[in-house]
Amino acid sequence: MIHPKTELKLISKEIGYGVVAKEFIPAGTITWTLDDLDREFTPAQFRKMNPLYQNILDTYCYRNNKGNLVLCWDYGRFVNHSFKSNCLSTAYDFEIAIRDIQSGEELTDDYGYLNVSEPFKGIDEGTKRKTVYPDDLLNHYQTWDKQLIKNFSKIIKVEQPLKQLIDPKVWDEIVDISKGKKEMESILKNHFAG
Numbered sequence: 001m002i003h004p005k006t007e008l009k010l011i012s013k014e015i016g017y018g019v020v021a022k023e024f025i026p027a028g029t030i031t032w033t034l035d036d037l038d039r040e041f042t043p044a045q046f047r048k049m050n051p052l053y054q055n056i057l058d059t060y061c062y063r064n065n066k067g068n069l070v071l072c073w074d075y076g077r078f079v080n081h082s083f084k085s086n087c088l089s090t091a092y093d094f095e096i097a098i099r100d101i102q103s104g105e106e107l108t109d110d111y112g113y114l115n116v117s118e119p120f121k122g123i124d125e126g127t128k129r130k131t132v133y134p135d136d137l138l139n140h141y142q143t144w145d146k147q148l149i150k151n152f153s154k155i156i157k158v159e160q161p162l163k164q165l166i167d168p169k170v171w172d173e174i175v176d177i178s179k180g181k182k183e184m185e186s187i188l189k190n191h192f193a194g
Helices: 043-048 051-060 136-156 168-178
Strands: 006-012 016-021 030-033 039-041 061-063 069-071 087-089 094-097
Touching: 051 061, 051 069, 087 136, 094 136, 136 168
Parallel strands: none
Antiparallel strands: 006 016, 030 094, 039 069, 061 069, 087 094
């Protein structure tokens, strides 16, 4: 489920629609979490589908560490790619804001950690990376882990409208990590090797 203080808006002709903050969202806020309404499809199920459905899943899904395609039921599936993303996935089936997100600002992910099956060129944002590759998670996880560690302790300090969807055991682990009692699991846990 996507953060409730967001909305779907047309970003531009080139980009299409995206998810935009309706209010200020501080760093450390859980911006999305996997929930019971999200759908998961195995590669075998995908192969049996009509090509029309395959195209929809190719466009709107991410691949989890089991190789299954996950389709978000809400407009979380419209979060666009950016090499300078303001949200970052964790090893705990949720994403956090890795910097403050202003009202009216688009929420973005780096698709490099979403196990893409084919490389694609992103919009030039003045970064060294210009293309998203299937092995980006293997090559950039340390950079992403540093960004997560920098913001993980903020999770317990800011309002969390999605907290009710986080398993209580996971929340206890978040608290322990935030207090330095436990190490954060690497985003590399999300890698699908297939």
